[in-house]
Amino acid sequence: MVDPFEFIDYWQAAGWQKFLRVFWFFFFFEFTRYVLIDFIVLFFYFIKRKIYRGDWEEARRRLYREQPLVSVIVPGKNEGRHLFKLVKSLAEQTYRNFELIVVDDGSDDQTAWIGRDLEQNGLIDLFISNKVRGGKASGANAALSFARGKYIVHLDADCSFDRDAIEEVILPFYYDEKIGAVGGNLEVRNHQESLATSLQAIEYLKVILTGRLVTSTLGIYRIISGAFGAFRADIIHRIGGWDIGPGLDGDITVKIRKLGYKVHFQPSAHGLTSVPNSFAKLTKQRLRWDKSIIRFRLRKHRDIFYPNEQFRFSNFFSSLENLTYNVFMNIKWYIYFIDILFNFGGLLKFIIPMNILLYSMANFIQFAAIIFIVQKPEEKRRLFIYLPLMVLYTGFYLRIVRSVAHFKELFFYSSYKDPWNPYKSSRMAKQLGL
Amino acid sequence: MQLNTQVKSIKTLQKSKERILDLECDGFLFAYITDRFDGDMALFEGYDGAIIQPTSTLLMKDLLHRFRSASDWTARLLPIFIHQPMELEFKYRQLVDGVIHQLDQLFPAVEQVKVIKAHLVNFQLKTFPTYEKDTIYKLLIYLLSRKQNVLKAFIDRNSSTGYTYMILEGLLAGKSPYRLLEFAVEEGLFHTEFQDSVYTCNSCEDGFLMYREACPKCHSTYLTSQDLIHHFSCAHIGPEKSFMKNDQDLSCPKCDKSLKHIGIDYDKPAVMHHCNTCHHEFQAFQIVATCCTCHKTTEVEHLFKRNIYTYHVTDKAMEFVKAGADFTRQPATESNIPGTLSEAAFYLNMQYEITKAGKNRVMAGFIRWAPYETLLDKMGRQGYQLIRTNIANQVKSSLQSIDFLSVLDNALVFSCLQCSQDLAQRIVERTVHLLSHLIKDNLTNLSIEFEGSWLALNHREDVKLEIIEHLNRPAW
Ligand SMILES: [Zn+2]
Numbered sequence: 004m005v006d007p008f009e010f011i012d013y014w015q016a017a018g019w020q021k022f023l024r025v026f027w028f029f030f031f032f033e034f035t036r037y038v039l040i041d042f043i044v045l046f047f048y049f050i051k052r053k054i055y056r057g058d059w060e061e062a063r064r065r066l067y068r069e070q071p072l073v074s075v076i077v078p079g080k081n082e083g084r085h086l087f088k089l090v091k092s093l094a095e096q097t098y099r100n101f102e103l104i105v106v107d108d109g110s111d112d113q114t115a116w117i118g119r120d121l122e123q124n125g126l127i128d129l130f131i132s133n134k135v136r137g138g139k140a141s142g143a144n145a146a147l148s149f150a151r152g153k154y155i156v157h158l159d160a161d162c163s164f165d166r167d168a169i170e171e172v173i174l175p176f177y178y179d180e181k182i183g184a185v186g187g188n189l190e191v192r193n194h195q196e197s198l199a200t201s202l203q204a205i206e207y208l209k210v211i212l213t214g215r216l217v218t219s220t221l222g223i224y225r226i227i228s229g230a231f232g233a234f235r236a237d238i239i240h241r242i243g244g245w246d247i248g249p250g251l252d253g254d255i256t257v258k259i260r261k262l263g264y265k266v267h268f269q270p271s272a273h274g275l276t277s278v279p280n281s282f283a284k285l286t287k288q289r290l291r292w293d294k295s296i297i298r299f300r301l302r303k304h305r306d307i308f309y310p311n312e313q314f315r316f317s318n319f320f321s322s323l324e325n326l327t328y329n330v331f332m333n334i335k336w337y338i339y340f341i342d343i344l345f346n347f348g349g350l351l352k353f354i355i356p357m358n359i360l361l362y363s364m365a366n367f368i369q370f371a372a373i374i375f376i377v378q379k380p381e382e383k384r385r386l387f388i389y390l391p392l393m394v395l396y397t398g399f400y401l402r403i404v405r406s407v408a409h410f411k412e413l414f415f416y417s418s419y420k421d422p423w424n425p426y427k428s429s430r431m432a433k434q435l436g437l
Numbered sequence: 438m439q440l441n442t443q444v445k446s447i448k449t450l451q452k453s454k455e456r457i458l459d460l461e462c463d464g465f466l467f468a469y470i471t472d473r474f475d476g477d478m479a480l481f482e483g484y485d486g487a488i489i490q491p492t493s494t495l496l497m498k499d500l501l502h503r504f505r506s507a508s509d510w511t512a513r514l515l516p517i518f519i520h521q522p523m524e525l526e527f528k529y530r531q532l533v534d535g536v537i538h539q540l541d542q543l544f545p546a547v548e549q550v551k552v553i554k555a556h557l558v559n560f561q562l563k564t565f566p567t568y569e570k571d572t573i574y575k576l577l578i579y580l581l582s583r584k585q586n587v588l589k590a591f592i593d594r595n596s597s598t599g600y601t602y603m604i605l606e607g608l609l610a611g612k613s614p615y616r617l618l619e620f621a622v623e624e625g626l627f628h629t630e631f632q633d634s635v636y637t638c639n640s641c642e643d644g645f646l647m648y649r650e651a652c653p654k655c656h657s658t659y660l661t662s663q664d665l666i667h668h669f670s671c672a673h674i675g676p677e678k679s680f681m682k683n684d685q686d687l688s689c690p691k692c693d694k695s696l697k698h699i700g701i702d703y704d705k706p707a708v709m710h711h712c713n714t715c716h717h718e719f720q721a722f723q724i725v726a727t728c729c730t731c732h733k734t735t736e737v738e739h740l741f742k743r744n745i746y747t748y749h750v751t752d753k754a755m756e757f758v759k760a761g762a763d764f765t766r767q768p769a770t771e772s773n774i775p776g777t778l779s780e781a782a783f784y785l786n787m788q789y790e791i792t793k794a795g796k797n798r799v800m801a802g803f804i805r806w807a808p809y810e811t812l813l814d815k816m817g818r819q820g821y822q823l824i825r826t827n828i829a830n831q832v833k834s835s836l837q838s839i840d841f842l843s844v845l846d847n848a849l850v851f852s853c854l855q856c857s858q859d860l861a862q863r864i865v866e867r868t869v870h871l872l873s874h875l876i877k878d879n880l881t882n883l884s885i886e887f888e889g890s891w892l893a894l895n896h897r898e899d900v901k902l903e904i905i906e907h908l909n910r911p912a913w
């Protein structure tokens with residue numbers, strides 16, 4: 004360990020120019036993106052919310068005057084054990100005019116039986132049981148085939164929702180008719196379960212709440228979580244529903260953006276989700292997510308970067324921001340790492356603690372802002388003690404997982420081998436370059 | 438074998454074109470008739486037995502039933518033999534006392550007659566004013582005089598439940614035997630052995646049902662089914678019809694590609710059914726049963742399930758008919774539940790208790806449940822009666838022995854004698870809690886809600902009016 008006095012003396016003597024030179028990565032990329040820009044945008048977001056409050060109230064009146072039918076669709080495999088809880092949380096919704104369609108995508112447990120029972124008891128409107136698995140997208144599309152609603156709300160079975168979640172998630176459609184899809188706000192339910200879930204809880208709050216609020220405000224919000232998202236039925240029928248995943252959530256969002264519609268994040272549409280409770284499970288999930296960035300942004304939807312008649316700056320920046328902060332930043336970080344090792348190799352004992360300090364400070368500032376805007380802040384305060392670990396979590400763990408994913412996908416197209424999709428679908432997708 | 442049958446005379450009866458041939462053997466007189474006999478049963482007074490020559494099973498069965506349900510003891514208990522070369526079908530054997538292959542060999546029949554007569558001497562040939570009691574008593578006398586101890590059910594397409602108890606069929610003249618037998622079991626005269634269980638209409642208890650696959654929403658049977666197709670490359674799933682380009686070719690409505698090879702391009706993961714009446718889409722049929730008698734259509738989950746038992750005569754039954762004893766309880770009528778009072782009797786008892794209590798007040802408890810119409814419609818009269826009985830039994834078990842109760846259509850009222858208001862309240866709350874759990878849990882696919890209330894009654898009030906007024910109050 005470095006002597007704290009020696010550490011302070013060293014950086015005092017070094018001067019700000021050297022400081023910036025050594026921590027260029029932090030100051031020019033991470034701090035700018037995740038603290039500076041966030042705060043500026045959040046400031047505008049709150050001002051905007053105040054100014055347009057009347058419009059939102061008017062939107063709610065319009066929604067209740069029309070009372071459109073909403074189709075809530077829940078595709079999934081082996082989700083039977085979650086269904087009863089889900090159905091109960093939906094039965095409590097303030098918005099009543101919805102139909103619930105649950106798709107069992109070739110489950111090999113009791114799901115078919117449980118779902119059928121709930122359907123017979125009138126708790127599910129339509130239960131579709133597919134005997135052979137077709138993958139997540141096909142499950143959602145099966146539900147879509149029979150959905151009669153004006154809006155489609157896509158949910159994951161292992162989530163639960165606030166009483167006004169459905170009302171809040173379709174409200175934006177009545178606020179702005181250019182909005183084609185709305186993302187809901189999911190927080191981690193099992194944040195007390197393990198270290199992995201605590202860290203994910205912080206990550207969700209950071210990335211999903213503030214990150215999405217910011218990108219939505221900037222008009223570059225790019226991924227509506229399949230676990231809780233709402234879509235205009237006419238648009239989703241026009242684009243033919245979901246395409247083969249993984250990453251189908253981001254994919255459908257891009258397709259909606261390409262049609263010229265806005266994609267909105269609605270923080271007041273609130274639900275809870277269970278996250279992987281161990282690092283092993285988490286790694287598997289993140290490998291899948293990170294591979295999809297290469298597969299969909301860089302490959303399938305690369306035309307977003309082409310200057311053709313469909314070109315839109317917001318879409319361009321949406322994808323660019325995604326790629327920049329996921330792929331290129333990742334690469335840049337390695338450059339930074341080599342730079343430090345090569346040029347300041349002897350100073351590592353001063354540089355590493357300073358990095359941790361800087362990131363922790365940034366995390367702390369950011370998290371304090373989050374606590375200020377979230378629901379039930381008292382429950383989240385316990386997460387403060389995990390903040391120092393976030394440096395390791397985002398700085399090392401997630402980065403390494405991401406690198407592995409990008410590498411595997413770029414060179415080996417490994418997402419096509421993921422058993423998350425049935426082989427029959429992946430094979431066709433790879434053949435067709437989807 | 439010695440010839441010991443004497444033909445005495447051939448009688449021709451005035452009212453009947455059929456004849457009775459008198460046969461005498463060993464001092465016993467038998468009436469020889471064919472199964473076309475339609476004369477008065479009183480004509481057999483003075484005979485020791487009857488011998489029937491069958492021409493058809495149906496006529497024979499009808500005639501046997503006429504004997505066994507005759508109003509006078511002689512004809513009902515008359516030893517009857519069938520004259521035919523073959524053995525008798527098993528299910529008819531309980532109605533007769535033997536088969537005679539040759540008329541010159543009546544000796545075994547004579548022996549049988551002697552045995553029956555010897556038994557009958559010990560029995561008190563009593564009649565009861567109540568139909569149920571009278572029928573059971575007659576049944577026991579008949580069975581015991583024949584040393585028959587078993588009442589077995591036989592499959593019979595002419596019986597409304599599909600099963601018949603041959604001997605009872607005659608006695609009951611078309612009425613259902615089950616309530617009667619349950620009463621006899623409660624009295625300890627029979628014990629049961631499980632034989633089968635059958636489903637019957639929950640409204641009229643008829644067993645002739647037509648089963649069909651129907652729409653779960655509207656019960657229509659006008660349905661069409663089609664496969665769902667999953668196109669692998671674009672993940673689209675839709676009904677087969679939406680993929681039909683022309684009669685032969687399949688092409689994807691989402692991506693326009695043509696589907697050539699099942700398992701490679703596409704598969705069919707499920708079948709969907711479409712109701713042409715209400716346009717509901719679904720995968721699981723609702724199986725419904727329509728009653729051929731009352732035409733009510735019922736979801737099979739709500740059909741009435743009846744256990745069919747073999748009944749064994751108990752030792753107590755033998756003592757019972759020897760002593761000519763009386764029954765200890767009253768048979769349940771269709772709407773009456775054993776151990777409960779009729780509404781009128783309840784008011785009467787309550788009035789009496791209130792008078793007895795003088796200035797003190799008497800507490801009454803109330804339970805009601807909903808939705809009455811839905812439950813009655815879905816479960817039928819029989820099923821609903823079962824629910825009422827269950828509720829009554831549950832409530833009874835949480836009351837003191839001095840308390841009494843009456844079950845109304847969708848409510849129940851009971852006395853809480855020697856109870857303070859607080860205690861009455863606690864009893865009601867506990868009972869509602871118990872009912873909510875026990876009854877609710879036993880109802881599949883149906884919901885029932887209970888609520889409870891209590892009322893203090895005193896001598897200044899008209900009890901009946903007070904209670905009815907309270908029952909009709911929308912909110913408790
Ligand atoms: Zn297709």
Ligand SMILES: [Zn+2]
Nearest residue numbers: 652655712715
């Ligand atoms: Zn229908």
Ligand SMILES: [Zn+2]
Nearest residue numbers: 638641728731
């Ligand atoms: Zn019927």
